[in-house]
Amino acid sequence: MKMEATPCVKAVILAATQYRNNKTDTNMVYLQRQLDVLVGITTKRSVLKYFTPHNLLPTECITVIVDILQDQKTKQSLALKCLMLLQNLVADNEIRESLQRLFNLTPVLAGIIKLHDGSVVDSLTVECVDLLQKVTYGYKISYEENYVEDLLLFVIKQIMGQVNELKKPCLGLLANICRDNFAVQSYIRNLDNYKSLCKSVMANLTGEKNDLMLVVFSLSIISSICLNEGIGEKLFQKKNINQTFSMTFSILFRGDSGVTRCYAVDLMMDMLKNENIKQSLSVFDNLGTCIDGVLKLIYSSTAESVVKIFELLLAFCAVEGVRSTICKCILSLTTLEDRGRFMELLSLPVSQITDPLLATVHWASQSVETHDNAPLFALDFLTEFYEEFIYSGFRAKFSLHAQLLMPMLIETLKITLDVNNAAFKKICIKIVKVLQFLSVLCGEDDIKRKICESLDISILTALLDHQYNSNYVALRSIISVHNQDWSEQGVDIVIYSLDLMTKLQRQVPKIDALFSTSLQDSRIVPFLSYGLTSHERNRVQVTLNLIAMGSSLDGFPVILLGDAILACNTQKVEEEAMFTYTRKTSCPQQSNPLHRQQNGSYGFENKENIPMLGQRNRVTSDSGFKSQNETAIESILEKWQTGLEIKETKTTEIIEIYEHKLQSLQTKESQLEDLLEAKEMALKQSDRIIAQNRSRHAQYEAEAHKMRALLKESERASEQYREQLNEITLKKESLQNDFDMTVQENRRLKQIAEEHQQLTAAYTELAEKFESTSKSLLCLKQEHKTLAEMHEMLQRHNESLKHQHDIASEQLSKLQDERKQLSKQLKETETKLEKLSESHKELQSEHKRNEKEREELEEAIDKLRVDMSQAEKLKKQLKHQVASLELVCQKHEADIKEKDTKLEELQTELDKHTQIAALIHSLSSGKSDVSKK
Structure with missing residues (x-):
């Protein structure tokens, strides 16, 4: 996978740099060819893992492509190639998130759409909208971005326009932007053409029944914008909710692509955020x-x-x-x-x-x-x-x-x-x-x-030891959530491993020992401190349970745990203070909430759309404060004029003094306005708290009323139970008498049963002894017969072995004579072999020389081939030289073939000699073995 994609990515980066340095047609065509190759490779699903942001080379390639798209002078054909490559890459979820988060692709695509707004049927615009719909899935876009308003107007225009190829991706894009985005939802609700937009979106639910994607996109837009509005209440009310559920499930089952199912699931999850829809689902037929x-x-x-x-x-x-x-x-x-x-x-x-x-x-x-x-x-x-x-x-x-x-x-x-x-x-x-x-x-x-x-207990010990040795929490003791990647999950491994041990320690004693030693180990302290100071509920509860169990142990490091918790808390306080300080220094004027208005028809104060309570009091206080300031400024001006008339001082000094005073008064005025806003917010919060307390008080009174009713019912039930208890006690006494009689009879029967068991046990023991002795007698008789037969067989075998020994001794003497003769012949052949080995060494040296010459010739041929590829333009001039070199090469190859044939002949002679030597050696070894015997 990596070997296949790496050279193509390098070629694309090189071609893109050449194109950026010199934007000629040849460089653009070369870049398009390289992009075509990379597009073909990225169609394979397995290759996409190579383009994750962890790898530097693919990251550089994507940045280069995004830069090309960002350039407004880029031609349409090149931009389409870049978009085709990004369409393939978006299929991977991690790459899709990185394109949105790291490479900031959304504003680039929005800029291309804005640039080509006039040509709706333009293929580049269609590709951009389609890619934007895929990239923005599952990602919340901030309304404060500059491009969002223009993009929304374009999308709404296409949805409300005539049916074209942009309608479906625009619906999906609008569904992505509206989902869980209150600012965008309120902006769309405040549009003048909001009702006509809703009508055009609702028309997709009944118009094109076969197109499931249009239906699911439209439903998701309606659930995001109109769920709490009049149109949404009609669609999602109790009468129609069952039909909506049936429609959503049918889309989920009939959806032929993964995209349709993803949007159907998201739609169902958005609907389940409403409590009434939850109740309707639980009673759905x-x-x-x-x-x-x-x-x-x-x-x-x-x-x-x-x-x-x-x-x-x-x-x-x-x-x-x-x-x-x-x-x-x-x-x-x-x-x-x-x-x-x-x-x-x-x-x-x-x-x-x-x-x-x-x-x-x-x-x-x-x-x-x-x-x-x-x-x-x-x-x-x-x-x-x-x-x-x-x-x-x-x-x-x-x-x-x-x-x-x-x-x-x-x-x-x-x-x-x-x-x-x-x-x-x-x-x-x-x-x-x-x-x-x-x-x-x-x-x-x-x-x-x-x-x-x-x-196995070793599995848990391995998990704990790995986290002790490599986790950021264990190594630094004080952690920073922003600087670590997997340490939080490592803390969960340690905590939930110990939690599992608490549930298995009674059944497995080894786990009990491991659990106690782990809690007494000082290396567990950072993990417990992080778990206890965490923002997650389950982690805190499990850690508290572990600390409660560990506190009963003698070696539990309580003091170290307290110090670690203190360090974690102080670091979190410091991080929050630094975060607030950076926010104040980076955006000091960002105190007012977001204001956006268009044509004076709509506006919203903040993302939560909080109503401004107590607005009249604020106006009066502000007007009073302004009137006081105006009177003070007028009095200062009058004194200044009178002072200039009476005294002859430097006017510039006086002006500076009064300017300084005016600036101080203005700063005080701004501070007072901030205090007034803070008090208004506090009043709003207090009103909300009072309303919540009243509702809770009403709930508590209702619960108390229910408890009183339950108490009365329980008292009535207890009186009935007392009467039943009295009846049961009477029955119990009569049954107790019967039980005592049966107990006595049971004791007599037990004594008789015990005597019977003793007699049966003695009888079975005697029968078993008799059977065992009879079996052992039969076995001994059979063994005696087999031993006698074996004795006769051994005597016969001994006589035959004596006869074979005599024959073998005679053959040995004959073989020794033959061995002496063969040893003489062996010495003669060894001398011949030494001469042949010397000749073989000489032939080997000649063979090596020939091989060196052959390698040199091959290198020369390779160089000539390289020169031929580089000098295509000079081909006509160098034809004669190439032909002469080819003749020389043929001569050398003929010489090499002759030498190879000589080497093969020598090799055959060598093989013959080795075979003769092997025969001689085998004969000598055979005779030696016979002599040994």
Whole structure:
């Protein structure tokens, strides 16, 4: 992958630099050719990982391409090539985020659209809008940017215009910009043509039924802008919400591309932010069938689109009552079998699995390096499912579930941790999620036993030691969240590993010892201090539990932990102070909220659109303050004039004094205005707090009323229970008498049973002894017979061996005579061999010389070929020289062939001599072996 893309990227960078230095047509054509090659390579999905921002060379290539697009003088053909390359790169999520965050691509594309605004059907504009729609997905654009207003006006104009090829990407772009962006939403609501825009967007829901992307884009725009407006309330009210749910689920199931499914999931998640829609979803009639369809998408989706499916399922799990229905649907679709079948199915591709639970386990077992966020979301969904599965009464086939999950979870914990790996942060996140999942599984005793059997203590020690030795928190003790990358996830690994140990320590004594030694180790202090001062709820709770358990130990480092917590708190205070100081120094005039007005028709004060309460008081106070200042200034001017008339002093000094006083008064006035604004904000907050207190007081009174009613009902129930208790006590006394009688009879029967057992035991012992003695007698008789037969066989064999010994001694004497003769012949052949070896060495030296000459000739040929490629223009002049050189080369090649034939002949002679020597050696060795025998 890297070997294929690196030379192409280098060629593009070189061609781009040449084009920037000298913008000629030849340089532009050469750059377009290199871009075509790179576009062809980036169509492969595997190559895109090379273009992540961690690599310097691809980063330089993308910056060069963005610079070319930013240049207004760039020709349309070259800009289209650059956009084609970026279209391929946007398919990767990490590159898409880097294009928005690092390379600032959105304003560049917006500038191209603004430049080509007149030509709507222009292919460059279409490509820019399409790319902008892909780049802005999942990214919040600030309304304060200069290009946003122009871009919104262009997009709205295209949506409200006639049907063309820009309508669909403009709808998607508007859906991206409006999502979770209150400033943009309020700007669109304050437009003069807001109602006509809503009508044109709503027309897409009924006009083109086959185009699902238009429908989902329009629905997402309506949910963002009109959810709390009149149009949105009509569309999302209780009467029509079921139809809206059906429409969204049908888009999700029928969507042929991952983009349609992503927008459908985002639409559903945006709708679930409304409490009324949540309640409507929990009582939706076709919820079970729709969830079945969503679960089937797990094994029929790609790695990118399955992430959105898991996000939707996790959002459903957050709705009250829906998680249990998801659990029921999974159990109805799951057919648990033996363990071998599990392993076979997990080794298959996910498209061949028809079980949603097995498909989820399959996604969770994948690597984050190849499948990005899919394993992480799969683990989150498994955690939610098994939490509901364990704690809600769906207890069935727990051992099979443990066999399904344990190998995958243990293999994840055994993964080799490499800090230099680009995906190391995601690997740490996956380990944390596995540890959390194991702690959830410990809620069931059967699975807990399986975990204790399969989990090795060395895995946990390896995880802890790696974090102690390489984590930023452990090395620096005081951490800075902005300077570290994966240390926060490393802290979670340590904390959740210890949390898992607390749940397994009673079953496994080794884990108990490791847990106590880990809490008494001073290296754990930075991790506990960071967890306790964290902003995350679960991390703080787990850390508090660990500190509570560690405080009972003698060697727990309490003093070090206190110092570390103090250091963390002081550093956070210093960082906040530095942050506020930099904000004040960088933008001192940014005290007023954002004001934007167009044609005097609309305006909004801030992003939250807070109504200005107590405005009349502010006006009166401001007017009074201004009148006081005006009177003071008039009196100063009168004194100044009278002073000039009476006294003869330097007027410039007097003017400077009064200017200084005026400036001081102005500064005081601005300070007082700031104080007034602060008091107004405080009044608003106090009004909100009072309203909240009143609502809470009303809630508390309602709860108290309910508690009183419950108390009365409980007292009535307790009186009934007392009467029932009296009846039960009477029954108990009568039953106790019956029980005493039965106990006495039971004792007699036990004595008789014990005597019977003793007699039966003695009888069985005697019978076993008799059977064993009879069996041993039979075995001894058989052994006696076999030994006698073996004795006769050995005598016969001894006689035959004596006869063979006599024959072998006679043959030995004959072979010794033959050996002496062969040794003489061997000496003669050795002398001949020495002569042949000397001749062989001479031939080898000649062969080496020939090889050197051949190499020199080959080098000369290579040089000539290079000269030929570089001198194409001088080809006609050098034809005669090349022909003469080729004749010389042919002569040399003929000489080399003759020498090769001579070498082959000599080699054949050598082989013959070696064969003769080998025969002689084998004969001599055979005779020597015979003599030894």
